Amino acid sequence: MKTRLLIPPSEGKADGGKNNPLKSVSGITADLLAAIEKADPQKLYGLKEKALKKAQAVNANVLNSKTLPAIERYTGVVYDAIAYHTLKNTSDFNDKVRIVSGLFGLVAPTDLIPNYRLKIDKLQAAKRWVNANSEQLKNTFVIDVLPQAHKKAVRYEHGIEVEFVLKKAGKKMPAGHQGKHIKGRFVRWLIENAITDPKQFIDFTEEGYTWTGELFLKNV
Template structure:
């Protein structure tokens, strides 16, 4: 099984990392460095406009890219699963995962990234901000999807074939899952949907859906879930599988509060 997650905007390099983790550079580290070289050509004002962020955030990221470490010096890097600190990762709570769950994560969990393409949990990253949906054009590429899609799809297929995976659980947002050509993956793709009761209807609420993705990722890793049927037992934080709302390869989990 492969699990796909989106990254988080918030990054924190102060978390305690398990001593069992074997740290390594990302597969697409050289490709990421090439992207950074193009980003270095932009001014802080151009980054602000490109990313639709505040001037303070633009200055922060301008300085990050200006001071980018293109060497393999790991002192300026931090493992991805510990670095990201958004709602998904807060609820995945890597610091309390069991050693067995961490081993499963290294084999199965992949984080899609606008800068790094695909990251494993222990892949070392530098602090950055570059969302996959950013309309950044350079060389012959009209956007980041054009840059990454074939690279990331090919890599995942190599891993799927190597590990004999039968299923890919897509817990990434639409913005990031579009960076993979799902139809070309050599495995069944299952995309769980999380809905909360609002008034008389169940609706996808972004804030709660992000939390649920983290909770389900943790559930899969801690329980060693390895097939689509095993996902249906997810019952964390009040969620439960709703048969009638579900479709093939799109199980729906609801919460009544």
């Protein structure tokens, strides 16, 4: 059974591009672009002044903008920690990893995409994508490191959710922003070591996290 490793996109994205604009988009993407045009900009983006105008301009030009491979477009903490261009086996990464995008659905690392701005909890994006995404995940084993909002955009029969949790004074809490970095490191470790069996997760011990059989836990 093929393994799929699901990771989130990043809100931060590289500007510009070096490849041609998209020739076509899926019906779901087209519907979302139409919904973006009709939406209240302030409610959609939660931004003001220059940042708001930039977000509007980016989305207005999605179909005309130059593209980049998705792994180069996304620039957030998870992607910094993955450090894709230093991986020895990028082909394995490209084969296994799928990014759950609010605008483009399941995106492979080498898929060419333009800059865009859409959170997956806006315009019912997760609900719009869940059936199409889930169809692509049939007959696969999923290692799911998605945040809660992105989990709503996928369903799968076989797989495991991976959470990173902090324990302080006996109380457990999500790792939060700190968790983004360790998730990226975990993804890199999976690829570098060709890990597909959750039983092997116990060998990942970076930054003081320990696999309990259900989640990664760190005492602080």
